[in-house]
Amino acid sequence: MDGMEKLKEKLKLYLSTLSESAQKMLLRNLEKAQREGNNDAAAELIVAALRDLLKVEEKIVPLEEFAxxxxxxxxxxxxxEIDLLSKVEARxxxxxxxxxxxxxxxxxxxxxxxxxxxxxCAELEKHEISKHSAEICAALIASVKARLKVVSRELGGEQKLSNHxxxxxxxKDLLDVLISAERIMPxxxxxSRMPKEVASWSSPEGAEAYKLISQYVQQAPLRTSWLFSAVSxxxxxxxxxxxxxxxLSGSDDAIQVAATVYAPAVQHMLVEMDAHxxxxxxxxxxxxxxxxALEHLRTWSTLAKAVDVELEVSTQCAWGGALTEMKKRMSRILxxxxxSAPGLVRKALRAPKSGENESVDSNLIADAVRASQIFHQAELAKDNLAMNGPIAEARKELDQSFEILTKSLVERTRQAIGPDAEALQELGSAAQDIAKNLFDPDFADSLGRQLKAAASVKEMQVAEA
Structure with a gap:
């Protein structure tokens, strides 16, 4: 142990006689002095000794986290809420x-x-961090604006920066970021005066919020996109x-609304739907x-329903064309x-060929459960899709197939012993998962009770034998 280490150990022995609160206070004072540039070797040694005593790890918190x-x-x-495929102002x-x-x-x-x-910034006070952060942000924003001025004067400069x-x-999001402080101020x-959540424009809170919004629109009609974005x-x-x-427009006709300054409320939703x-x-x-995927399908369906319910959208207007194309694209995807759902369910749950043992193909089961989940969500969204025929046909086929398959499962379970019984237990569990998606939890629970009763019959027969 060298001389400095011996001195440090003696310091620790002395400092250990102080209370823990006194040790922490002394450490804070010395660290503050260090940050202010009042450093000396003795203070650094005392700080090191105190950190050892208090088992303080030097946790670095860079200013960047705040800046x-x-x-x-x-x-x-x-x-x-989602990355957009096309840019709209204020989103x-x-x-x-x-x-x-x-x-x-x-x-x-x-x-x-x-x-x-x-x-x-680990040891800095909040006001000190805020001061440093404000300074560096102001400097960086000024530098960004200066760079954009240079870019705007260069031939093809904006396109090069876009590519970069x-x-x-x-x-364009960068441009919105730079003016967001100015836009949010009013x-x-x-x-701040609106409630945290608005559930209806007819409620007292909603009516008051609408009044505030309406007043702002009258004062700044060309900035409604920023208003709608912040309020959403x-x-x-x-x-x-x-x-x-x-x-605000006094009409639910899409063509008329599209011709007003209130159009961004709808445009924002359409670009979000496209992204979903x-x-x-x-x-x-x-x-x-x-x-x-299913979360985004549910969200898309909710947005599509909102537009369909609240607007009279004809195919002649641009919004109508965009909606029709989106519905076609989603339908092609689904x-x-x-x-494929009916076939996958049949393959996963079908009875073995004559003379063969029961078997479980985990891949087939996973595919069938997945297919039933997709079908369930597509069926819920069918009013917003362009595929009523395929959904209706698949539903008819699934209903018929599943009834036959479940009856077969119950009967096979009633007769099964040994490995076959274990395999059928897995198949029965998979059938219940599929039933929750194709029908409802009550139907799945009913199927589960039938399978359990069927399994108990064979168990009783084995026990009596």
Whole structure:
């Protein structure tokens, strides 16, 4: 043990005579002095000794954690729920935030900025962190704006930057981020006076919120897209978003609403619907993506229903054409899945060939359960799809097949012993999972009781023998 270590151990022995609260207070004071530049070797040794005694690990909390939040604080009011396939004003795709921040750090920030972002804030007070964060954010925003001015003067500069950022949507999201502070400022008073959630425009809270919104629209009619975007997070139902446009415009005719400054309320929803179609298509291609795909299908169906219920949309208007195309695309995505469901269920639950033992194909069962889940959600969404025929045909076939298959399962279970009984227990469990999707939980429970009763018959016969 060298001299410094011996001295440190003596210090620890002395400092251990202090109470824990006194040790912590002394450590805080010394660390604060270090941050203010009042460093000396003795103080550093005492700090090290105190950290050993208190078992304090030096946890580094970089300023970047706070600066990134502050950089996008106002822009988050206008964040969309999903990454969009086409840009609309005041709706920022969620992944754009990370892309923009990485670009700022890589191409905008100077070495001094990077050093500042790496500054340890673990021991700083909140007001100190806020001060440092505000300073670095202001510097970075000024640098971004300066870069964009240069880009705008270059031939093809904006296109090059769009490509560099990963596409036009991210570039336009960046522009929205830069003006979001200005756009949210007049809206904060409205948002603060609105209830946390609006369930109906006819409720007292909803009526008051509508009054605030209407007054703002009269003052700034060309900024309704920013208003609708910020307010949408408070609305419990997508129908309320469409109702906002129809109430303000005084019409539920899509052509008339589209010609007003209130059109963004509907446009925002249409681009979100388009994005949900793309995610369903992408995630259904992966077996592990089923849950996410069905979530997006449910959301898309809810949005589509909101538009259908609240607007009179003719095929002659642009919105009508967009809706029709979306419904066709979603139907094409789901059609093969729906049509294959009856066959997959039959294969998974069918009886073995004469003389063969019962067997369980886990892959077939997984495919059948998956198919029943997709069919269930497609059937729920059928009013918003262009595939009534395939769904009705698949339903008829599933009803007939499942009745035959379940009767067979019950009878086979009644007769099974040994390995066959174990296999049928698995098949019965799978049949119940499928039944929940094709029918309802009560039907599945009833099937479960029949299978249990059938299994107990053979058990009693074996016991009596």
């Amino acid at each position: 990134k939040k502050d950089f996008f604080r106002e822009a988050r009011f206008f964040a969309a 920022i795709s969620p992944t754009s935030f990370d892309v923009i921040w990485n670009w700022v750090k890589r191409d905008i920030a100077t070495p001094e900025h990077i050093q500042k972002l790496a500054m340890d 950022l990963g596409g036009e949507i991210v570039y 809206l904060k008073s409205i948002l 997070k408070k609305l419990l139902s997508p129908r309320l978003r469409i109702q906002l446009a129809t109430k 179609v793309a995610v369903v298509d992408e995630r259904l291609k992966e077996f592990s993506g089923l849950h996410e 059609k093969s899945e729906v049509e």
